[in-house]
Amino acid sequence: MKSLQVRLYVGLGAALTLLMLSLWWLSTTGVNQIGEQMMLSRMEHDGEALLASLQKDESGEWSLKAAHVGHIYQRVFSGHYYLIEVEGQQLRSRSLWDYSLNILTPLQYHQSGPDNQDLLLWYADFQLNEQSVKIWVAEDITALQNSLNYFSQLFAFACLLMLGGILLLQRWVVKRSFLSLQPVINELEALSEGDLSSLSTEVPQEVKPLVEEVNRLLHLLAQRLQRSRNAMGNLAHSLKHPLNLLVQLAEQKAAGSHLKQELSQHTQQIQQLMERELKRARLAGSGLPGQHFEVGDELPTLVELLKRIYQKKALEIHYEIDCCCEYTADRNDMLELLGNLLDNACKWAQQQVVCKISCQQGMVMTIEDDGEGCDSALLSRLTERGVRIDESVQGSGLGLAIVNDIIELYQGEINFQQSALGGLQVTVLLP
Amino acid sequence: MGRLSQLITVVVVVLISAQSVADDDQSRALQLRQLGEILPLEEILAISRQQIDGHILEVELEQEKGRVIYEIEILDHKGRVWELKFDAANGDILKREQE
Structure with a gap:
């Protein structure tokens, strides 16, 4: 069995690492997405402005109204570029200079640009005077990438720091929790030395x-x-x-x-x-002390055993049990209790023994026989150790004393009455 | 420079001026580069960075005595503006001065 402390560390460590990793991944991609989305929406505005300033002169040449094109598209390698394709004619931003963009047709994509730039491209296809106009707008995202990388590193560092901090905190909490078990360990030692009960x-x-x-x-x-x-x-x-x-x-x-x-x-x-x-x-x-006494399982076996012992008398032993009667008590104790009571009844009975057991509140056992019964004066003395009512029946007089011991152990009650069958009726109440 | 390439330069210049995009200097730069008449601007910039490191403010392509010249304005990290001139065909530095 591994140490609980180690298991707690490993479990929490793994969970936290997973959490931090997903947090880091989510925030980094999230920030990246937001940044690119903002750039794309600006590029879309620029692309639409370019479309609006597109004109065709008398000779059939397409050009842009210069005033409408931002200065940033004029400076060479400024990081802002456009490219327009219309009627087989290409209009390139001055900023592109002698660099050829690799024009593809997804709505947005990345490629490397001039002067070690990283470009994000926006593309759209428009219809102008029944002509197809394709516009690409590109922007250098090196600065965004750099700040994103910086953010990502910072976030990773913060995650690591938090991870370490939380693990340290957990270590401390676990140590403290296990310290609170120390008194139990001490008490167990004292117990084994007999200083405690x-x-x-x-x-x-x-x-x-x-x-x-x-x-x-x-x-x-x-x-x-x-x-x-x-x-x-x-x-x-x-x-x-x-x-x-x-x-x-x-x-x-x-x-x-x-x-x-x-x-x-x-x-x-x-x-x-x-x-x-x-x-x-x-x-x-x-064996181990049994925790449950299942009357339905045990009583028939016990009755069979008694029938065999008192074979000569040809006794009729009736029993009634509530369904699913199960009582929480030591099995041996209950067997000894029932066994002794039934044995007594069989000993005295002429022909008939009746046993009723119910488990509504605790357990109630009633055992009757059709023997001679006994005087009311003697009834109270029945359970005294060694008292024997009739010396003629073989026995040591211990049966009822043992019964009494067990009933005391379970804080129960025992009553003796005259039975309707003629003999003795014993009622045991166990809470 | 061989006679053939001189001829091509002349042809190209004529071609460019013949088109209405003659004032469109980026198209001229692209055509010259595609013909192998001039070095790519990126290479010229790499050479210029060895001289002065900074932001590119302006690039112009000029025709001077039969040669194609790159005139580049650079803002260095101290905030000074430099003007450099290169032979666009081989990247030789022709002029370097602070403005």
Whole structure:
């Protein structure tokens, strides 16, 4: 990746050079055109005056009334010339002397003249007494060319000066702009050294999204760290009970083969818990955090998975989703939330589980089952860590605690009610 | 100058005077130049510039003792007017004086 500064210099430099060149070209040709146009209009006046003073005497010779011809056409090589062709006769201005003009018939053209002059020629064809009269008027444009060249050089010099000035100014502006990025660089250094927890958003507009994204990622990282700590706590908590039992059992010396059986049962339980936490850790660590959770894509897969797990119960799992329901949240979090809630419902359900999800304002999930439900007194205790309502169904009691953690993370709400189906109805609101 | 060219000069002068444009000295200059009797004015001017550099005020073609003479008035850069005379046939300077 090339340096931004270099790119700015090259881009602006090229654009300005192009601009200056076209400006120079336009003004030079413009001035040239105006100058020549003025000369041509004067030459046209002179040509018409010559036509007016043209006369034919008795002998059939054509001549000009001397008084009508300007003195400038009399002085040799004065830079003003005319040539008239009528009835095969040529009338040349005295100024032409012994020089032969190269007469062509475009209305205006250039040619070199006597005494190193540059001539601009004007030509016209008139009808006089049924005779064709061709008149050429020429004027030396050396002086015009010289002043035009001088102007062109001056303008080119001014353009170069402006170009240089603007590039210098731009250099200064770019340097200053990049200086305003220095605080961000300093803050990033401080951040990596741990002196800061987030970046200041008092930065140029162009880098603000970048800084905000860094801050968001930092925040996410902090939350993840918190959650993994919670997970560790959860693990420790769920290990405590079976371990205590193990310790107690180990203290009972009397028991024999029965003890061994119990010990192996509890150690198996510990193993299962460990594996589950390890799996979760693997899940959380895999890939980048997803930004969008597409309910329509994810829910059917999840339902299929649950149906397979609870194959023995032959459950009916209904789900309703608003069309195009998409929620901006971490995909893993949402899968864990939904998965835990549905898993609970399946665990308790007799035959039926109903899941409704809508995304009008944030996301609303409603999950119901037709199980036994639960007392209103117990409803409020449901999400406490490690609380188990029924010891008879296998589980560690962590499901709802995890659900609660995720809902807190997204500043959502969870409500438990008696379902019309007979079991528990869980409603989750995520803003 | 050979006898033949002298003859041609005479013929030309006669021809020019025969035409009604005899007073038209630019036509005479052109004809003489086309016949190779005189040098082009540009060459005469180039020689005169070696003597005196300046603007050409007036050029006249004169006939003097059978020779064609260019009489040129030049305004130099100091504002002085000079009169120079050249042999139109070979560009020899004949006279140079400040007026």
